[in-house]
Amino acid sequence: MNALDKDWFEDPAPQSAPDDVLYVDVNGFEGPLDLLLEMARRQKVDLAQISVLALAEQYLGFIEKVRQKRIEVAADYLVMAAWLAYLKSRLMVPQSVDDDEPSGEMMAAMLQFRLKRLEAMRDAARQLMARPKLAQQIFARGDGEPINISRTQIWEASLYELLKAYGSIRERGIVSDYQPTRRSVWSLAEARAILERLVGTSTEWVALDGYLAEYLATPAERATVLASSFSATLELVREGQLELRQTLAFGPLLMRRRQSERP
């Protein structure tokens, strides 16, 4: 944490460390987008000029190595890998006319946008922290004159403190020494959470069942991953959150976030 904080305030000069550092440092990244941003920076060009295809390949190669070395990475990294594999296929295969899935170029632009936005927010945070701050460079009256005399005791408590107190009491009673069990079956809830992250707020069609299974599960788990994510998809459709379509038998299942009140 300290190393990160320190890093935060320094100019994020591209580190010229060898690629191997990345493999060791997975845990130092704040998620897949952070990792992608770092990889993009290593292309040493403006974010608007990066080659998204090269970036996708680099990321997929990275995930591949990580998996070969049997290093555990969080599911988020694999979700991103699935998406990038899909993006890569869209970029490389020419698009047929009646295909209304998002074009590879659209998806690449979206990724570029997200990278730029994340970088911009980091930059904003840096600028914010560089401002003169209260009680550090700017000061309030040091010896404020309290209002006194009359006798009413006023108790201070905020809703936040109240809720926090309640949360801590309710947690106090819970025995906390349980061992998380290793799962070999995907629960519906898990599948659902991952699907929701995968589809995100995008309203474009995404076809993913294949990539999902490939990137999120060991071969032994594929059946349960497919079954669970399919059921979760149906559940989300039933709730009106997703739209689902399949153009031919055994063809890819396409889904997207349901578009509300849009023509």
Place this chain on the structure above:
Amino acid sequence: MNDTNAAPEPAEHQDIRQRNLRILEALLFASETPLGTAELRPFVSDEADLDLLMADLVAQYADKGVNLVRRGDKWAFRTAEDLAFLLRREETNTRPLSRAALETLSIIAYHQPVTRAEIEEIRGVQTGKGTLDTLMEADWVRMRGRRRTPGRPVTYGTTEGFLDHFNLEALSDLPGLEELKGAGLLSNRLPPDMQIPLPFDGALRDDEDPLDEGDFGDADEDE
């Protein structure tokens, strides 16, 4: 002393003087205690006459709502004496609510109507006499009635003052389980059967009797 020669001098002087005055102002304003020559000296220019500068500042603030006053051989900003009434309303002796009181209040809010024994069971510790008193004095908690069980314990609930203070339109505005989790106030590793009750502040429930006549005033002796 030639006027034409001296002209540029005072202008520069004036700048330095102005700067010294601003620095003194800021230091005295931000300081938690009155400051004397020893503390102020290092911040103004070497050749500055501190006494003169202070006299100037004192004069500048003489007619303002805030005056620069001497305290022994130190200075401090103080509200002008004729405006002291502004600071003499009620003793906003604001004190943060103790942890025990916060916990008790939150349990009453979520679990009402609730008895003292039930509060103690949830908190896992006894509730001191002063805690409920404090909450009732703050007009956040009231005695609602008596539970129709052996011993007829008093039931507690929240007041309108509670809603008002915490800026809630109704008790149903209190966040539920998922919201508490979402805000990081509850961990995600809770037992699946964990429930958060629906608070009730309506009229008396089926299992509640009205308070007895003698209840008012001896809140703590009922148990």
Place this chain on the structure above:
Amino acid sequence: MNDTNAAPEPAEHQDIRQRNLRILEALLFASETPLGTAELRPFVSDEADLDLLMADLVAQYADKGVNLVRRGDKWAFRTAEDLAFLLRREETNTRPLSRAALETLSIIAYHQPVTRAEIEEIRGVQTGKGTLDTLMEADWVRMRGRRRTPGRPVTYGTTEGFLDHFNLEALSDLPGLEELKGAGLLSNRLPPDMQIPLPFDGALRDDEDPLDEGDFGDADEDE
């Protein structure tokens, strides 16, 4: 309009005005936290134009070592920004914010009102327990309301404490805001088809509900 008749009027006016200014000065000087109309209004004369008085005070203090600054809808005296280098204090016992918390804070500041899911979408990673918690505890972030979309997620925004801490008069002072807006980076989507929203800390928006009813319904469903 006769000058000789009008003469006593302005003089009296001037006295009242002077008194109002002194009262505002005293109240704002005495307080360590910013004060708003609600706190100030009761102490000035009924017909006084508070905004005009405040503008006058701001101007009076513009060149001093202590300035009167705006913090959202409130005002406070603060040491002048250009004296920061003199007054700089070491950051004692303030724990530096984690990188995740900093990022989350800037996203909330620039994208507010924003839901947790939107924060996670921008960061590309889930928000750990404790991150929002820390920011709310520092009194920089608050729950604003609920977005009127399925699931009615809580929307987050910044507080007045945030403005005060980072020395901002209003959200429009956020560094780089215009460039970010111009680059379309305050939007949730690719820019061309979208009008670009600006951070907003006013009352609830059209697509926001107050923090309220339905909370318990949601929670029960999830249990």
